[in-house]
Amino acid sequence: MNFDTVIIGGGLAGLLCGITLTGRGQRVAIVSRGRSALSFSSGSLDLLSHLPNGEKVTDLNAGLARLADLAPMHPYALLGPERVIEYAQEAQRLLADCGLAMQGRVETPHLRVTPLGGLRQAWLSPQEVPVAPSPGMHVGIVGIEGFLDFQPALAAAGLRRLRVTATAYEVTLPALDILRDNPSEFRAVTIARVLDDDAQFAPLCDALRSLSREHDVLWLPACFGLADSRVWTRLNETLQRQVQLLPTLPPSVFGMRMQTLLQQQFIKNGGVWLPGDEVLNASVSAGRVSALWTRKHEDIPLRPRHVVLASGSYFSNGLVAERQGIREAVLDLEVQQPARGDLCRDDLFAAQPWQHAGVRTDDTLRGWQHGERLENLYVAGSVLGGFDAITQGCGGGICAVTALHAARQICARESLQ
Ligand SMILES: Cc1cc2nc3c(=O)[nH]c(=O)nc-3n(C[C@H](O)[C@H](O)[C@H](O)COP(=O)(O)OP(=O)(O)OC[C@H]3O[C@@H](n4cnc5c(N)ncnc54)[C@H](O)[C@@H]3O)c2cc1C
Structure with missing residues (x-):
């Protein structure tokens, strides 16, 4: 099977790259083994909240410029501030074109409210998410029994520390009784499958009506809106009170919506989506990947002109930690990693050196195998090394920026506009 490009991994990075390439007319396949990190994420995307030395980033340009000294192997430092900002802006447009209504802009990070009633800096958040609550406002926080x-x-207690008047409630929705019988099924996504049904809209409104009259705003867990924000829009209109949604523990309704809409756009563009399959290994000759071998297609290899590795980090087994060290799972690419004795800090909440491990690249995002740079292989997303998505608040941004950079270079080599 011949393709212009095969992408290994269909998470945020793989999909943004695939959508861009198919949008330029390329024949692209994405092979993706399982659920991506999006299903477990907040649904908000981070760009760069903190520098590696812990300093808060308030001016993105200045923060990006400092990475060159503080973390020269950081993917943003390899690409340089101008390109990072340009790609982030391009990603905003792309997400909007895919039907994702997000608030936030590259130039102006916002503070989103977390499920524990704290504030966390973000680049883009779903439009339903509350940001920067004003002190003095009266919030009703409504859980589901x-x-x-x-x-x-917990959310109310956190908000009160921010001087927001918050009161916690629970509503009972009889339609959910069938899920309640099995606590492991009583998750945000299964609840959403019930509440997204038109028949449940009136009972939901009824449960919220009196609370909506007593508060400036109601905040609910994000338990509806798997496909779109229709229920949320209708609730705001019907109750005539602002209703906003907080992310819950995974699985994440916002994250799964993003995954679905990106997947749909990729397929609409003519991309070939190969879910539930996995790339087991690759044939390499003369510094190029010539074939990819997958579990399902056994002896029929995928033959791409270009390959993008977007297989994720430890979470998706793109990186594997073993006794001998951390390795990249598909092509055994060279990995930058701390010395064995310096992998972890005892303080669980400290920045962990193992978070920085990942595939080594240069500013072209190509990977090295056994000392040789593979000329048609680009690496994007969280399989890359040189950054800490948690303490630096940059996970989503790294994926978007590197995915678009990989796509642009492939287009340039194919002379596509
Ligand atoms: C639990 C969790 C929550 C996060 N939350 C946030 C957040 O709220 N905001 C934020 O900005 N960042 C967050 N991050 C950072 C996150 O890494 C990125 O935002 C992003 O979603 C990662 O995308 P990715 O495409 O690099 O990898 P992934 O999303 O991990 O996707 C990789 C995909 O590749 C597939 N794959 C792996 N190996 C193979 C193979 N051999 N063959 C075929 N397919 C393969 C996997 O099955 C998976 O589907 C979170 C990370 C984790 C782990």
């Missing part, structure tokens, strides 16, 4: 993945009392 029996739903353990969102605790309104």
Whole structure:
């Protein structure tokens, strides 16, 4: 099977790259083994909240410029501030074109409210998510009886520390009784499958109506809107009060919506989506990947002109930690990693050196195998090394920026506009 490009991994990075390439007329396949990190994410995307030395980033340009000294192997430092900002802006447009209504802009990060009632800097958040609440506003935080993945009392306590008047409530929705019988099924996504049904809109409104009259705004767990924000829009209109949604513990309704809409756009563009398959290994000759071998297609290899490795980090087994060290799972690419004795810090909440491990690249994002740079292989997303997505708040941004950079270079080599 011949393709212009084969992408290994269909998470945020793989899909943004695939959508861009198919949008330029390329024949692209994405092979993706399982669920991506999006299903477990907040649904908000981070760009760069903190520098590696812990300093908060308030001016993105200045922050990006400092990475060259502080972390020269950081993917943003390899690409340089101008390109990072340009790609981030391009990603905003692309997400909007895919039907994702997000608030936030590259130039102006916002503070989104977390499920524990704290504030966290973000680049883009779903439009339903509350940002920067004003002190003095009266918020009703409404949980769902029996739903353990969102605790309104905890959120209210956190908000009160921010001087926001917050009161916790729970509503009972009889349509969910069938899920309540099995606590492991009582998750945000299964609840959404019930509440997204038109028939449940009136009971939901009824449960919220009196609370909506007593508060400036109601915040609910994100338990509806798997496909779109129709229920949310209707609720705001019907109750005539602002209703906003907080992310819950995974699985994430916002993250799964993003995954679905990106997948749909890729397929609409003519991309070939190969879910549930995995690339087991690759044939390499003369510094190029000539074939990819997958579990399902056995002896029929995929033959691409270009390959993008977007297989994710430890979470998706793109990186594997073993006794001998950390390795990249598909092509055994060279990995930058801390010395064995310096992988972890005892303080669980400290920046962990193993988070920085990942595939080594240069500013072209090509990977090295056994000392040789592979000329048609680009690496994008969280399989890359040189950054810490958690303490630096840059996970989503790294994926978007590197995915678009990989796509642009492939287009340039194919002379596509
Ligand atoms: C649990 C979690 C929550 C996060 N939350 C946030 C957040 O809220 N905001 C934020 O900005 N960042 C967040 N991040 C950072 C996150 O890494 C990125 O935002 C991003 O979603 C990662 O995308 P990715 O495409 O690099 O990898 P992934 O999303 O991990 O996708 C990789 C895909 O590749 C597939 N794959 C792996 N190996 C193979 C193979 N051999 N063959 C075929 N397919 C393969 C996997 O099955 C998976 O589907 C989070 C990360 C994790 C782990």
